[in-house]
Amino acid sequence: MKEKRKIKRRYLLYYMRVYDETRQQIGNLVDLTPRGAMLVSEHPLPIKTNFHLKLELSEDVADKPYLEFNARSLWCHPDIEPHFYNTGFRILELTPEDVKIVNRIIEVYGFRDN
Numbered sequence: 001m002k003e004k005r006k007i008k009r010r011y012l013l014y015y016m017r018v019y020d021e022t023r024q025q026i027g028n029l030v031d032l033t034p035r036g037a038m039l040v041s042e043h044p045l046p047i048k049t050n051f052h053l054k055l056e057l058s059e060d061v062a063d064k065p066y067l068e069f070n071a072r073s074l075w076c077h078p079d080i081e082p083h084f085y086n087t088g089f090r091i092l093e094l095t096p097e098d099v100k101i102v103n104r105i106i107e108v109y110g111f112r113d114n
């Protein structure tokens with residue numbers, strides 16, 4: 001299948017917790033760009049669904065405890081680890097300040113390209 005991604009996926013060294021609008025943890029962030037994200041979770045997430053997500057932040061990347069944003073789930077597949085699922089999201093909108101936080105997350109926790 002041809003890759004449709006316009007921005008290189010950046011896998012993270014540190015899995016940040018992600019919560020839904022009910023404040024339930026739905027997974028951990030495993031990769032991120034300003035336009036999309038992938039979560040790993042214990043349960044499959046519905047696809048073609050809009051979510052209001054809260055990403056738990058560390059002091060290394062922001063002065064606030066959470067980054068909140070809306071995203072749409074595009075796909076969900078079983079992970080290599082049989083008890084987990086990967087879900088891909090398109091981020092629907094970020095403020096310029098939130099884009100800076102995303103870029104800081106990638107800078108601090110992203111795998112380096114060699």
